[in-house]
Amino acid sequence: MDAQISFLDQLFSARVLHESGVDGIYGRSAEFEDVIARFETLALFYGKDEISEAMVFPPGMSMQDFETSGYMKSFPQLAGTVHAFCGNDHDHMGLLQCMAAGEDWSKDQKRTQVALTPAACYPLYPILAKRGALPADGAYVALQSYCFRHEPSRDPARMQMFRQREYVRVGSEDQTMAFRELWKERGQDMMKRLQLPHHVDVANDPFFGRAGKIMASGQREQELKFEMLVPITSEEKPTACMSFNYHMDNFGKAWDIRQADGSPAHTACVGFGLERLALALFRHHGLDTSRWPDGVRSALWG
Amino acid sequence: MDAQISFLDQLFSARVLHESGVDGIYGRSAEFEDVIARFETLALFYGKDEISEAMVFPPGMSMQDFETSGYMKSFPQLAGTVHAFCGNDHDHMGLLQCMAAGEDWSKDQKRTQVALTPAACYPLYPILAKRGALPADGAYVALQSYCFRHEPSRDPARMQMFRQREYVRVGSEDQTMAFRELWKERGQDMMKRLQLPHHVDVANDPFFGRAGKIMASGQREQELKFEMLVPITSEEKPTACMSFNYHMDNFGKAWDIRQADGSPAHTACVGFGLERLALALFRHHGLDTSRWPDGVRSALWG
Known part of the structure; x- marks a missing residue:
């Protein structure tokens, strides 16, 4: 906890982040944003020959699609809904x-x-569903969105509003599983180039309540979720900076996305926590980007 | 109205924007985002020798600062507050x-x-206030934020979630007024380079209710707000794509931002409606950016 506060205070003092009075809501410096933009360019380079389409979403999505997602069943404590004077x-x-x-x-x-988007890929699924059955090679989409999670924290790596860049693969079980394995490798390659300490481990989402404990252990047993862990404010509890997720055909069924043969599509995604990756770089290479190691600078600034 | 729907349908068909089921909430294509990024680079070039700092804000701000802003007095119908399950x-x-x-x-x-940010410069003022009295040359900040306004509409130029890029000048009356006049000129220069039909006119904000009518006419009489108007979905009612605002010392007083001599700071801002500017370009130069006029392409892609 002390390490978290101390790093957050350093970020405020150096004006890399700006305090808002609410934990987890921070202004970003131009330099912080530049690191994020450069990381996104790097990440987009890896998938450039494979993607079928790229999209960027606003920070909110349709309430109806949010309900369809089932997010309120699994993570009600993290969701944000938008209310207005009428x-x-x-x-x-x-x-x-x-x-x-x-x-x-x-x-x-x-x-x-409008609900605030809890995960960057949620707005994609209804768009794909409306287009009818997928082509035989499925869909392979690069996307980005601001996300909201209601978990105020003084850990700078646990923001309430942050951006995820994702690749999403939609198609058969084989296509989505192969995609996830490939990106686990690529993720490790990216972390090596960025000279960040890292390891990949099986993980679970923070399901709510007593029933959630069973869902979490089921998710781990089936190895549906892996995370790229990097120490930022704690060595013992490293931070998930990327995640590699296989949703089986859950979203395919929820939104009625169909494969070419009419069966429910499987989906998988790799998510990059953009603020977390930037924070990991600032934590390990220092608050002045001009003094980062040459290899890291050339990976990001070319 | 028909022209609005027809342009929106064209944007959906060409997959420049993606429907979400909620009017004013749309996914953006990679090409649409590229136009916005290029416009931002152009806008940042104009002020590069003057700015003291650059920041980017998340789509939400502290509820307390939102209350201080007075937004619920003037525009309660447009504001969005974030609610959660507890x-x-x-x-x-x-x-x-x-x-x-x-x-x-x-x-x-x-x-x-957390409240959704209604105007990109609001999160800046409390940050400046906390730093103590301004230096003699004031502050000159470049910033960007997603903003929310609760006004569902089928006019693609009236989104509920959109980005504003702004320059904000904080200092004396002379500094802020000179800033606003300079940017009116620069805004017109930018529009000429982008080959968009445009004119600048005095304007008022959409103040709420009966009392709001008086505030709106006061704002016009004092010439506190000017807009850069561009026909997008209507010739008769062109769309405000930029605005040039002088707030007198209202925000200086509300947040206790002080000039070097201790008196309340004056503030002014120029705001660029990024989605609106992109839509104006797509409307006037076509949905395929590779076929835009050479002059426009060189202004944006260099």
């Missing part, structure tokens, strides 16, 4: 009086049709 | 039952400390 002049006066009295004015905010 | 296992079961029955499960979501 009243008239009279209601507005009430709201302002409530605010002036220091009371909770947000209780009259109404739900909108 | 219950236990038992509450979670209730939520899932509610969802399965097709009822409004969002009513038990609780407010978080």
Whole structure:
């Protein structure tokens, strides 16, 4: 915990990140953003001959698709929904009086049709589903999105709002499994070039509650999720900077995405936690990017 | 209205934008994103010798700073607040039952400390305030943020989630007014290079309700806001693609930002509506960027 706070304070002092008053919500310096942009270029290079399409999503998605995703079943504690004022002049006066009295004015905010995106690939699936059955070689999409997770923390590597860059493979079981294995290798290659200490391990998502414990251990037993772990604020609890996920045909069934033969599509994704990767680089190579090792600089700045 | 829908449908068909099921929430193609990135590089070039700092903000800001901004007084209808599930296992079961029955499960979501950022410069002011009195030459910051405005529309130029790039000047009345006049000129120069039809006009923000009408006409009379108008989906009602704003010392007072002499700072900003500028380019030069006029291509791709 001390190491986390100390690194966060260093990042604030050096103006790499800017405090907002809310843990996990930070402004980013131009230099921090440049590291992220360069990492994205590196990551895009690895898949450039394979992708069928590239997309970028806004930080919110349709509430209906969010419900379809099943996220509220598994991770209700992390989700964010967007609410808005929908009243008239009279209601507005009430709201302002409530605010002036220091009371909770947000209780009259109404739900909108927007949920904050919890994982960058969720908005993709309904887009693919609407296009009809996949071609025989499936789909292979590069994408990026801001994501939200409600877990305020002083660990700079656990932000509430952060970006994921992903490759998503949609098709047969063989296609998606081969994709995931390939990217585990590529991920390790990238980490070597960036000269970051790392190892890949089986992992589980932070499923909610008592039932969640069973889901988590099932996920580990089936080896559905692997993570690229890098020490950032702790050696004992390294941070997941990439994840390599196989969803079986769960999303194919949820959104009705079909393979060429009509059967539910399998999906897999590799996710790069962009802020976490940038933080790992700043942590291991220093707060001044001009003094990073030559090999790291050439991997990023070419 | 028909022109709006027709352009939106063209953008969907050409896969420049991707439908989400919610008006104003769209996926972006790689080409659309490239146009935005190139425009940002162009915009950053104009101010490169003047800026004191550059920042990028996440799509949300601290609720406390959001309240300080006064946004709920002026534009309550446009704001978005982030709510989350804060219950236990038992509450979670209730939520899932509610969802399965097709009822409004969002009513038990609780407010978080995060509001969606309504204007890209809002998160900057508290950061400057915390640093103490400004130096004599003030501050001159380049920044970017996703913004949210709750106004679902089929006009592709009126998104609910979009990015603003801004320059913000903080200092004396003279510094901020000179800044705004300079950027009005620069904005017109940029539009000429991008070969877009345009004109600058005095404008007002969409203040809420009956009292808002008085505020809007006051804002116009004092010429606090100008917009760069470009026809996108309508000739009669062109779209504001840039805005040039002088806030007097309102934000200086609200957040206690002080000039070197201790008096409240004046602020001004120029905002570039990045999605709107990209849409204007696609509208006037076609959906295939490789066929845009040479002058436009060289302004963007160098």
